[in-house]
Amino acid sequence: xxxxxxxxxxxxxxxxxxxxxxxxxxxxxxxxxxxxxxxxxxxxxxxxxxxxxxxxxxxxxxxxxxxxxxxxxxxxxxxxxxxxxxxxxxxxxxxxxxxxxxxxxxxxxxxx
Amino acid sequence: xxxxxxxxxxxxxxxxxxxxxxxxxxxxxxxxxxxxxxxxxxxxxxxxxxxxxxxxxxxxxxxxxxxxxxxxxxxxxxxxxxxxxxxxxxxxxxxxxxxxxxxxxxxxxxxxxx
Numbered sequence: 001x002x003x004x005x006x007x008x009x010x011x012x013x014x015x016x017x018x019x020x021x022x023x024x025x026x027x028x029x030x031x032x033x034x035x036x037x038x039x040x041x042x043x044x045x046x047x048x049x050x051x052x053x054x055x056x057x058x059x060x061x062x063x064x065x066x067x068x069x070x071x072x073x074x075x076x077x078x079x080x081x082x083x084x085x086x087x088x089x090x091x092x093x094x095x096x097x098x099x100x101x102x103x104x105x106x107x108x109x110x111x112x
Numbered sequence: 113x114x115x116x117x118x119x120x121x122x123x124x125x126x127x128x129x130x131x132x133x134x135x136x137x138x139x140x141x142x143x144x145x146x147x148x149x150x151x152x153x154x155x156x157x158x159x160x161x162x163x164x165x166x167x168x169x170x171x172x173x174x175x176x177x178x179x180x181x182x183x184x185x186x187x188x189x190x191x192x193x194x195x196x197x198x199x200x201x202x203x204x205x206x207x208x209x210x211x212x213x214x215x216x217x218x219x220x221x222x223x224x225x226x
Contacts (some may be wrong), residue, residue, distance in 0.1 A: 045214040088154045
């Protein structure tokens with residue numbers, strides 16, 4: 001079963017614009033990760049934020065986490081055509097072996 | 113480090129046949145995961161190995177599914193008596209363990225059951 005739910009399901013923007021996608025989950029987490037999937041490279045890990053963190057940056061990526069609302073957002077700044085992909089949040093509720101549960105994904109299209 | 117590899121990349125089979133997929137994790141990664149992904153959905157957890165021990169199996173996995181990881185290296189996922197509903201992408205991922213959360217995914221095996 002899917003734990004997280006991404007919103008929107010699909011997003012289309014012009015190159016250079018920012019893209020924001022959201023993830024909501026149901027039960028408390030140890031950490032939350034974001035992954036990208038495109039047809040060429042499969043699933044690739046982007047960033048991890050722990051439950052005691054509120055914001056994290058990595059290059060053009062900014063992730064926020066609000067545990068009280070059980071939600072996270074991923075912001076991609078200055079988007080590029082190469083950012084076209086599906087983005088998934090993955091939540092870790094496990095006791096120790098890092099079993100993650102993936103959301104349904106946001107399909108991002110960046111138009112050159 | 114050549115990444116996680118999966119074979120075959122594509123498999124077409126007739127309903128009722130058995131299929132077996134192989135995953136070679138990154139060497140020295142002691143944790144290995146299998147997921148199933150259908151169109152428009154995120155990956156769904158199937159099973160997990162720590163070294164050669166299978167520690168959890170999803171309720172999604174019927175008794176037609178079995179996975180092994182002999183010697184804690186490569187893993188195989190077998191589906192017996194395939195059904196059309198088994199058509200999906202089967203993904204394998206590995207992690208070093210010891211508190212490392214990032215999962216390294218293989219390219220997947222796409223199964224089509226006709």
